Amino acid sequence: MLLTQGSSTDIGAVANAPLLWVLALAVMGVVALQSIIYMGAVRKNAAAADMSQAEVRKAFRAGGVAAIGPSLAVVLVAVALLPLFGTPPILVRIGLIGSAATEVASAEVAARSMGSGLSGGEYDVDVFVVALTAMSLSGAMWMLATLIMTPLLKRGSAKLTEVNPALMSIVPSAALLAAFAALTLTEFPKSGTHIIAVAASAVTMGICLAIAKAADINWLREWALGFAILVGLFCAYFAHNSGLGAA
Amino acid sequence: MSTDIAALDAAYTKTTDRWGRITLLLGLLIATSVPFYLLFTVDLNITAGNVIGGFLAVAAVYGVFWVVEPLTYYPILGPAGMYQAFMIGNISNKLLPSAIVAQSTIGAKPGTKKAEFAATAAICGAALIHVISMLLLVGILGSWLVSITPPGITEIAQNYILPSILGGVTVQLIATLKQVRATVIALSAAALVVFVLLPLVPVLGAVGIALAVIITIIATWLMRPASMRGPGGRGPGSTGDGEQSSGGQVGIN
Numbered sequence: 001m002l003l004t005q006g007s008s009t010d011i012g013a014v015a016n017a018p019l020l021w022v023l024a025l026a027v028m029g030v031v032a033l034q035s036i037i038y039m040g041a042v043r044k045n046a047a048a049a050d051m052s053q054a055e056v057r058k059a060f061r062a063g064g065v066a067a068i069g070p071s072l073a074v075v076l077v078a079v080a081l082l083p084l085f086g087t088p089p090i091l092v093r094i095g096l097i098g099s100a101a102t103e104v105a106s107a108e109v110a111a112r113s114m115g116s117g118l119s120g121g122e123y124d125v126d127v128f129v130v131a132l133t134a135m136s137l138s139g140a141m142w143m144l145a146t147l148i149m150t151p152l153l154k155r156g157s158a159k160l161t162e163v164n165p166a167l168m169s170i171v172p173s174a175a176l177l178a179a180f181a182a183l184t185l186t187e188f189p190k191s192g193t194h195i196i197a198v199a200a201s202a203v204t205m206g207i208c209l210a211i212a213k214a215a216d217i218n219w220l221r222e223w224a225l226g227f228a229i230l231v232g233l234f235c236a237y238f239a240h241n242s243g244l245g246a247a
Numbered sequence: 248m249s250t251d252i253a254a255l256d257a258a259y260t261k262t263t264d265r266w267g268r269i270t271l272l273l274g275l276l277i278a279t280s281v282p283f284y285l286l287f288t289v290d291l292n293i294t295a296g297n298v299i300g301g302f303l304a305v306a307a308v309y310g311v312f313w314v315v316e317p318l319t320y321y322p323i324l325g326p327a328g329m330y331q332a333f334m335i336g337n338i339s340n341k342l343l344p345s346a347i348v349a350q351s352t353i354g355a356k357p358g359t360k361k362a363e364f365a366a367t368a369a370i371c372g373a374a375l376i377h378v379i380s381m382l383l384l385v386g387i388l389g390s391w392l393v394s395i396t397p398p399g400i401t402e403i404a405q406n407y408i409l410p411s412i413l414g415g416v417t418v419q420l421i422a423t424l425k426q427v428r429a430t431v432i433a434l435s436a437a438a439l440v441v442f443v444l445l446p447l448v449p450v451l452g453a454v455g456i457a458l459a460v461i462i463t464i465i466a467t468w469l470m471r472p473a474s475m476r477g478p479g480g481r482g483p484g485s486t487g488d489g490e491q492s493s494g495g496q497v498g499i500n
Contacts, residue, residue: 059372074340105308133301225348
């Protein structure tokens, strides 16, 4: 098989092995397969949720459109990481559980345990493989925890719905509101530019939703998030370059 | 009619449960085989100790989140969504926003069956865009994009994409839910945790968002309107198997 010196710094030579491309494609295939099966289940059983086929299509399309902005952002970051990890590992790590931020932080932590970092001459194939193994196993633990806990949580919440339906009717919205309120406010102390990005995005969304409601434009509801992200980044760009950023 | 609906609901649960678990397990196995292929085929100068040390270093930082994140997301995603979200990742910056947009588009309220189905369909749509963007823009055009993107743009995207998503999503969420009481409670609880509690007790940083979630659920329950105060309702202290006692930073993945 392919033999490479671990002390080489040519990550690409190792990371682009043909079998790794096959595995990366297989991972994307599994995500696609899951979505196809799930979409079939929604379509076939839509009546159980008092949902028309038109609404199923609308929800699917709205979800896809809403994901365009975030996906492009993830692509931009993933592409910036290509020289560090090679294409197939990036497809697998960022394509499956894990966000760019988590994976980079995990890789950096693992690389430091080898006395290196992700930049500089110390970062060779040895460090790369250790970092990739550590981040892969960490991702696997997330999935394992989900596989183990979901059935337990399902049983627990079914029991809870029986005992106290009123409580279970407030939990999902309250959890969602609190999670996003806290996530958003956590951005504030980071820098003035972060606050400007949040505010610009929030205001853009508010305007889009107001127009969508007043003029009854449904597609604007779907595209609003994309516009909000663009305006947020645009304002952040100017704020950052005028010295507000602490990045 | 109602038995038909129950049967459809059961069929949905059965399919999403079984195939959710199978596909998640498949994804786990394939993804984990990537580093092991390299470990066994590349001539490396590393020991098992290096690998274990690297893993333990990552575990020290993220180990809590492996357990705490699924716990925190379960009340929001439900079982079907769990298997999707923890396969695809990018939950708070991509999948949940997609679900919220879809629910807002068809007017489904979180907690209802319709919202659950809409979220699943929306995440499928998001997954399609996710796969296409990864394969096309990263897999095929990636190296070319690296060469033409000014580093300044990448830096801006990397640093400010999260706040740029969160501001808009939070506003859309509030507009969709139209629950003034819960919104005020959630914002107050989040502000209390982020601006008061965490600066005073920085060690709670890892569970800050979970704290905000727990406080909001308890406060919303205690301040629920009289119409929801029926007999048999139990207090928030006895909430069962732990969904509400979950902790953790939503939004790592």
